[in-house]
Amino acid sequence: xxxxxxxxxxxxxxxxxxxxxxxxxxxxxxxxxxxxxxxxxxxxxxxxxxxxxxxxxxxxxxxxxxxxxxxxxxxxxxxxxxxxxxxxxxxxxxxxxxxxxxxxxxxxxxxxxxxxxxxxxxxxxxxxxxxxxxxxxxxxxxxxxxxxxxx
Numbered sequence: 001x002x003x004x005x006x007x008x009x010x011x012x013x014x015x016x017x018x019x020x021x022x023x024x025x026x027x028x029x030x031x032x033x034x035x036x037x038x039x040x041x042x043x044x045x046x047x048x049x050x051x052x053x054x055x056x057x058x059x060x061x062x063x064x065x066x067x068x069x070x071x072x073x074x075x076x077x078x079x080x081x082x083x084x085x086x087x088x089x090x091x092x093x094x095x096x097x098x099x100x101x102x103x104x105x106x107x108x109x110x111x112x113x114x115x116x117x118x119x120x121x122x123x124x125x126x127x128x129x130x131x132x133x134x135x136x137x138x139x140x141x142x143x144x145x146x147x148x149x150x151x
Contacts, residue, residue, distance in 0.1 A: 054107040
């Protein structure tokens with residue numbers, strides 16, 4: 001098994017094995033050690049402001065954290081010297097969000113949303129990512145920075 005296959009398995013875990021992500025109906029469009037893209041559809045249960053019918057801020061932050069976390073996991077795999085299933089599981093088990101900053105730029109209106117993440121830095125202990133959320137028209141709704149424990 002190579003690193004690309006492992007990264008694809010991580011993407012599958014985020015989509016298939018995490019109940020909250022299933023609720024969000026996240027779909028992974030791309031994931032590699034430098035960037036990630038996920039999409040999710042509008043659902044009325046995501047309403048944060050009933051009069052405007054916009055995304056709840058918690059949904060926005062959760063999605064940004066998800067795409068950043070996926071990228072952090074991919075960066076862990078990319079740095080491995082040897083592909084050993086037990087060491088990979090051990091490394092991924094320590095993955096966690098240290099800090100998440102979300103800046104809300106516009107109301108979260110749209111039918112489908114895309115969250116993307118780009119790697120800023122990946123060290124032995126910490127990974128830092130920049131994330132963005134856009135609607136299907138390309139309007140940027142939010143951006144964030146996530147710091148993740150990776151070792």
